[in-house]
Amino acid sequence: MTAIDFLGAGEILGAMITPALLISASGTLxxxxxxxxxxxxxxxxxxxxxxxxLPDGVVTDEVVDKRALIADQIGWHTLRLRxxxxxxxxLYVAIGLLVGASLTVGLSASTKWALGWVPVLFGLSGAFALxxxxxxxxxxxxxAVRGAEVEIEYVRKVVARKTTVPLVRHEKPExxxxxx
Numbered sequence: 001m002t003a004i005d006f007l008g009a010g011e012i013l014g015a016m017i018t019p020a021l022l023i024s025a026s027g028t029l030x031x032x033x034x035x036x037x038x039x040x041x042x043x044x045x046x047x048x049x050x051x052x053x054l055p056d057g058v059v060t061d062e063v064v065d066k067r068a069l070i071a072d073q074i075g076w077h078t079l080r081l082r083x084x085x086x087x088x089x090x091l092y093v094a095i096g097l098l099v100g101a102s103l104t105v106g107l108s109a110s111t112k113w114a115l116g117w118v119p120v121l122f123g124l125s126g127a128f129a130l131x132x133x134x135x136x137x138x139x140x141x142x143x144a145v146r147g148a149e150v151e152i153e154y155v156r157k158v159v160a161r162k163t164t165v166p167l168v169r170h171e172k173p174e175x176x177x178x179x180x
Contacts, residue, residue, distance in 0.1 A: 022126060
């Protein structure tokens with residue numbers, strides 16, 4: 001093996017390893033997304049248990065508010081569940097495309113294949129799929145925050161209903177500095 005061949009092999013390996021960094025990022029996001037998916041499923045099951053525990057035919061403010069909260073949360077968790085499922089599939093597609101990029105770089109270089117655009121197409125497609133999945137995760141996190149805000153508002157109603165002392169909120173001054 002000549003020095004020129006050795007340098008060419010190093011470049012080929014370098015080009016094959018580059019998609020591996022994106023594969024690693026995709027794998028981390030896929031693991032995180034699978035965990036989020038599991039937490040949504042757990043939360044749906046908890047909401048189901050709460051719904052089954054509600055008394056039948058009772059129309060007090062507490063029960064009506066709780067039913068409304070459960071119905072609202074189930075709706076948002078259903079959206080989150082579907083979005084997370086599509087996101088994880090997109091991440092798996094990104095991983096497959098990036099593996100394809102790595103493999104076609106090696107094949108193209110080792111066989112003097114004249115289709116050098118194929119690994120580029122795989123790599124770009126995988127990177128775009130990863131970008132799209134990241135956008136989907138941002139959207140899902142907004143749904144999660146929205147659901148938490150609804151639950152916080154519900155808890156405030158419960159606290160206001162169950163206490164005769166007005167609720168005093170201790171907020172920090174603008175900018176988050178100071179005591180409180």
